[in-house]
Amino acid sequence: MDYARLLDxxxxxxxxxxxxxxxxxxxxxxxxxEIKRQFGSLTEIVGGGVWRLAPGEVTDDTMMTLCVAEGILANPESPMAAIGDRFLAWYASNPKDIGIIIRHVLGSYDGDWFEAAFLADMELGRSAGNGSLMRCLPVGLAYARLEDIERVSVMQSRMTHYDERCDQTCVAYNRIVFRLLHGEDLRQAIRAEIAGTEFESALVAEPRCEPSGFIVHSWKWALHHAYNADSFEDVVQRAANHGGDSDTIGAIAGGLAGVFYGFSRLPQRYCEAILVRDHLDDVAERLSALRNSWL
Structure with a gap:
């Protein structure tokens, strides 16, 4: 893949x-x-909602994704400390939206990320949320070798989520990204990585679960939307109109679809609405240069 296509x-x-x-x-x-009664079908980025967002304002999904990306760019060989520094700086900014598990970890971190994640799991009685999946895309974008993708996918997940299901899902997600960056079709890439797992049924029929923040539920719905939609627009609109943890499921599915379609094929009205687009542009350029340097 040439550099211009990689960047796209x-x-x-x-x-x-x-x-x-x-x-x-x-x-x-x-x-x-409730969405149907209020919007009919939500098709535009209008803000509002429980977080009273400005139109085009993003939440923890995008901001933590940028933290992971910036941390990798700062130290590609060993990015954990750099990612963690950016997590803490973002947390100190008092963000509107932050998940329960991540809030607990960032609020109690005392020098050891894995220990903080373990303690959160023990004290909350769970850590199988979707918060490490929503932010893991930069790993698949930055590294050229699958062994590095798998290693860093698990590492960034374990920094906040002490649950093997989160590890495994982040790895599966970025293995799909790896295939997409090697020119595979979106449905083909998803099928290849999901075959034989409990998630395979979600490719055919709507998942029989709520679109919740539980990693298993979120991944099923994100896969369903990404696999069955006819366009990028259809992917993110499906997620938004199902509700539940719609911003995160939309971010997860939208990331896969965005890699497949490329920036040049995304609806420009959506791209132009995003308030952090300058930050996204800068990080995209630097991630592309890093990925290209491994080749």
Missing amino acids: RIKGGLYGVAIGDALGGTTEFMTAN
């Missing part, structure tokens, strides 16, 4: 996360019926 795919992935986040942020915690 990487930029598309980052914008895909942000668009799914900004569109879905309006309907987070709503039911599909």
Whole structure:
């Protein structure tokens, strides 16, 4: 893949996360019926919702994705400390939206990320949320070797989520990204990585679970939307109009679809609405240069 195409795919992935986040942020915690009554069908980035977002404002999904990307760019060989520094700086900015597990970890971190994640799991009684999946895309974009992608996917997940299901899902996600960056079709890439798992049924029929923040539920719905949609626009609109944890499911599915379609094929009205687009542009350029340097 030439550099211009690589940049287009990487930029598309980052914008895909942000668009799914900004569109879905309006309907987070709503039911599909509530969304239908209020919007008919939500197709535009209008803000509002439980977080009172400005149109085009993003939430923790995009901002933590940028933290992971910036940390990798700062120290590609060993990015954990750099990623962690950016997590803490973002947390100190008092963000509107932050998940329970991540809030607990960032609020109690005392020098050891894995220990903080373990203690959060023990004290909360769970850590299988979707917060490490929503931010893991930069790993698949930055590294050229699968062994590095898998290693860093697990590492960034374990910094906040002490649950093997989160590890495994982040790895599967970025293995799909790896295939997409090597020219595979979106459905083909998803099928190849999901075959034989409990998630395979979600490719054919709607998942029989709520679109919740539980990693298993979120991944099923994100896969369903990404696999069955006819366009990028369809992917993120499906997520937004199902409600539940719609910003995160939209970000997860939107990231995959964005890598596949590339920035040049995304709806420009969506791209132009995103308030952090200058940051996304800068990170996309630098991630592309890093990825290209490994080749």
